Amino acid sequence: MSDGSKITHTRLAFPWRAVGASACAVVLALGCTGKIGGQSGTGGSSGTGGAGDPNAAGVLPLRRLTSREYLNTARDLLGDSTLGAADVPGESDDLSNNAFPFRQPNVIGTLDAGNLQAAAEALATNIATKLSTVLPCTPANAAAEAACATQFITTFGAKAYRRPLGTTEVNDLTTLYQTARSTLSLDFNGAIDMLIEAMLQAPGFVYHWEMDPGAAIKDGSVVQLGNYQVANRLSYFLWGTMPDQTLFAAAAAGQLATADGIQAQAERMLMDSKAKDMIADFIDDWLDVNVISSRPKDPNIYSMWNQDLATDMENEFRSYGSGAVLGTGLFSDLLTGPNSSVNQALATIYGVTGVTGTTPQPVTFDSTQRGGLLTLAGFLTVTGATDGSSPVRRGHAVLTRLLCNVLPNPPANVPPPKPPTAGLTTRQRFLEHDQNACTGSCHSAMDPIGFGFEHYDGVGEYRTTDQSLPVDASGSIVLDGQTQTFTDALGLASMLAQSPQVQECFATQWMRYALNRWDTSADLASIQGATSTFQAGGLNMRDLIAAVATSRTFRYRTPGAGEILP
C-alpha cells in the first residue's frame, strides 16, 4: 500500500471475543505499509500524491524547551553548564510502532514544574556569586538601585525571553523586585537573583512562543512569523539553543522577514560549532541510537557489553553523522562513507587493528565489510536483539525511518521465531517464522530488508558464519515502486542513497525535526520544495537543512483553533 494515506485498520470492527487468528487476518488483508500524517505523496511515494498548496503552512503548537534546549540555553544565557538532563523536564522518546521519530516535550505537570523550580533555584544560586556578568549596571547608591533593576529587567529579560518584553511583563517583574526588597527583605543583589529565578520559570523563558510586538502579519489563512519568532525557530533548529547577538540583531533589523535573510543566517549558523551538536542530535534520534545505553545484551554472548562501550558507540554514531553533513555534505557519504573515528574498544568490535586507548582515531573500514551509518555499531546494537541479530528490527528501522513507511500495529498473537538454535541461522529461523500466516504480511516487507544486515551480530561485529553456517545477507526491498535485490547491507545502503523515495523521506524527517511535530498536508509543498532543492543541488544535506529553514511552513503558520491574533 503506498497511496499516501495513513492506515486506519483498527477502526475495523472485531467480533466480540474473536479468536486471535481474526486479528491476524485483518492485518493480512490490509497489507503492510502506509504513510502517516496528511502528507500525501511524501515520505516515500515520490510525488504520487500531487503538488501541495504553496500558500499553505502548518500549525505551530505551543511547546516548552526540550531538556537539551534548556541546558544549552542556560549555558548561553548564564554561562552555566552544571545541570544535567535529569535536572530539567525531559521528553519521552516513544519507541513504539509508528511513534514520532524524535523526542517531543510533554505538557508540564507537577513533577516538571518542580524540576523547573529546582533548576531555576540552582542556576540562580550559581549566578549569585557573579551577578556582574549579567547586570548591565552597578548602582552607586541605594537611590540608583531601582533604576538599575529596571534596566536589568529589560536587557536581561530580552535575552531570557528571547524577544523584547511587553509592558505588562516589565511591570510584573518590577513588582516582584519590589516584593523581594520589601516583603522578603532581600538586598539589591538578592532581589536581582530572585528575578533571575523567576524569569527562568516564566512562560517567556520556558515556552517557544517568542512573539514580536505589534499586529500579526496575515497572509490569507496563515500568519507570517515575526522576526524574533523566526530567529528563535531558526536558532533552536540549527543550534538547539537561544539566538546569538548577530541573530538578535538581524531580528531587530527586520532581516528575517524574507527567505533570503533567513538563508544568509542559516548558512552562517551551519558553519558554527553549535550546528554540529544539533546535527548529531538529529542523527542520534532519527535512528534511535540515543537509547543505546539502556539496551541489555546477554553477557554470555556479548561479554564486552557495558555502559562505556554503549557511550563509545553513540559518540561514534553522532560524530559520523555530523561529520558527513558538515564535511562533504553528500547524502551518499552519510549512507555509504568509508571513514570513521574509533577508540580501541570500538576497533575491537570492528576488527580494526592498530588502534589503542580511549581516544577515537581515524580509521577506514574494510570496504567489503562496512560503510555508512547503517553499518555502524550504534545502529546495529540498538536494532539487534539481546542474543543476536534481528532482521525484524533492522528492517523495521529502514522501512520507517528511511522510507517513511508506516506499519500497521502488529497483530496480537504473532508467534515468536524460534530462539537461537544450533544448526539454524538467524535467517533460517526468521524465514520459517515468516511462513506463519499471521506474520507473513509485515514480515515479508521487513525481514527481506533486515536480512541484508545478517553479516552483523547483536553488537555489530562482522561475521561470515552464523551458528557455524555461512551467512546469507542477500535480500530485497521495494524502492520507488520497484522491487530491487541486493547481496548485503553495503548494496542496500547504495540503493537507499540513490533512491528518490529515500531522499524525499530524509527531507521529511528533517522537516519533522525542525517543526517538532508530524507533517500534515499543509506542509506538503514545503517538503516537496525542500526535496527539490536537495536533489537539484547534488544531494548536499546542508542545502536541504537550509531549504527546510527557508520553507513556507517554517516561516508561516496556521493559527490555532480559538487563537486570538494580536
Next chain:
Amino acid sequence: MKSEAKYSRRAILKRLGIGAGFLPLLSTDWSRSRAASAGGFPLRFIGITWTDGICPPDFYPTGAAGALPATLPFSLTPLAAWSSKLLLMRSASKQQSPIDLNVMIDLGAPYGGHFTYPALFTGGVSSPNGTDEVPTVSATTPSIDQIISDNLASTAGISNAQLNVGCRPYSTSTSWRSGGIKNTSQTDPYKLFTSLFGMTDMTATQLGALHARRKSVLDFVGGELTNFSTNLGSDDKAKVQSHLDSIRALEAQLQSSTSSTAVCTAPTITPTGLNFNTITNYPNHVKFMSDLVAAAVICGKSRAVTMDLIDNGGGNSLTFPWLNIPSPDFHAIAHQGSANYDQKSQIDQWFYQQCVAEIVGKLAAATEGNGTVLDNTVILVANDMDEGAAHYVGNIPYVLIGGGGGFLKTGRMVTFPKQVPNNYLLTTILHAMGMTDVTGVGDPKYAGNIDAQLTT
C-alpha cells in the same frame, strides 16, 4: 493578573476531564466525601503496574470462591505472609480475570494489548491508532490517583497527595491528569528521596524563608502563565492550564503538613550513584522506589500513588540476568506464551517479591491504631493484558491488597459469573477511598461498581 480560584469545584470537574454528560454521575455535595477511615486514619491508594501479561495457571487460584488456598499460585507466593489482606478476583468458571477493558473492545480492539496501559486506572483510552495527526494512544479521562488527589485537595485541603513514580516506565502512562495529558513519573530514586525527605535538616527559619521566596516566585509565574494563555488557541490553553495547575500544586505543597500517625522513618537509599541504565542495577532501582513509595505513604507525604515498573515497548529494554535469564528479553518471553511459562512466571514472581511484597511488608509493619497502614490502604496491582502471547484485553488481571479502612473484605477470592468493565473496579476503589458518591469512572456508559462483590 492573579490567578482565579485555585481548586474550585468547577476546576475540579473540568480536571476530571468529562463533559456535562458525566456530571449527573458525580455528587453535588463534595463535602460528604470522607478522606479518612472509620478509625480516623488516612485512606491511601497505591497502583502498581508492569506489562506483558500473566500466566493464568500461575496466577489464579483454582476451586470455588471463598477463603484463599493455603498455598498461593506461584506468581503470588511472595504475598503469602499477608494472605489475609489479599482480595483476588476470578471468573466463576475459568482461570481468567472477570475484568474487561470494555473501552478497548468497543474500539474494535479485543486484541489491542499494546494500547491498554492508559486505560488501566482511567477506564478510558483513545483509539489505539490515534488520529492521523496524533498517531498515539492516550487516556481520555483522568486516572483514579488524580481523582483521589483532587478530591483530597478539595475536601480536606490536602495538596500533596499524589505521587507518580516509575523505574523504566512505558512511553505511555497509567497516571493521567486529564484526557490526553499524562502525569510525568519520577524515575530517579535519589531525586525522589530528596523531594520527599531532603528538607528535614533545615531549620524552621530557613524553611520559612525558602517558602516565602518560593511563594512569591510561584505567584509571579502563575500570573504570567495566566496572562500568557489569554490569546492562545484552545489546545495550547490546555497545556498552559496544566502548567498553571502544577504551579498551584507546588504552592499548596508549601503550606501542607504531614497527616499520618504512623511512626515514620526515611528509608536508606544506598548505594548512591547507580546508573539505572545498566540492567544489573534494575533490582536496586525497583527496591529503592518501592521503599520510597512505602515511606511516602507511611509518613503521610503521599496518599495517591502510581508506580510503573517497566518499559517494554517493542521488547527493547529488560532482561533478568539475576534470575539467570540474560536473554531473551521480557517481551520475547511473553510472546512465547505457554511454551515459556516457566521464565515468565519466574519474572512475575520476582516483581511481586521485589516491589509488591516490599511495599506490603512495610505498610503491614507500620502500626496505625489497632491496625496497620496496610489496613487503611488499597494497593491495586495491574497488568496491561491477559496472557502475553494473546494480548487479549478482555481479562485484565488485577490484584487487590489492603482493606481500604475496612471497606474491602479481604483474605478471599471472589468469583464473578460474568465479565464487568474495569470502570466498575475503579469506581469501587474510589468508594474505598471515601468518595462514596461517585457513580462512575471514565465513559459514563460504564457507570457502576462492584462494591457488593468486594465488600460483603
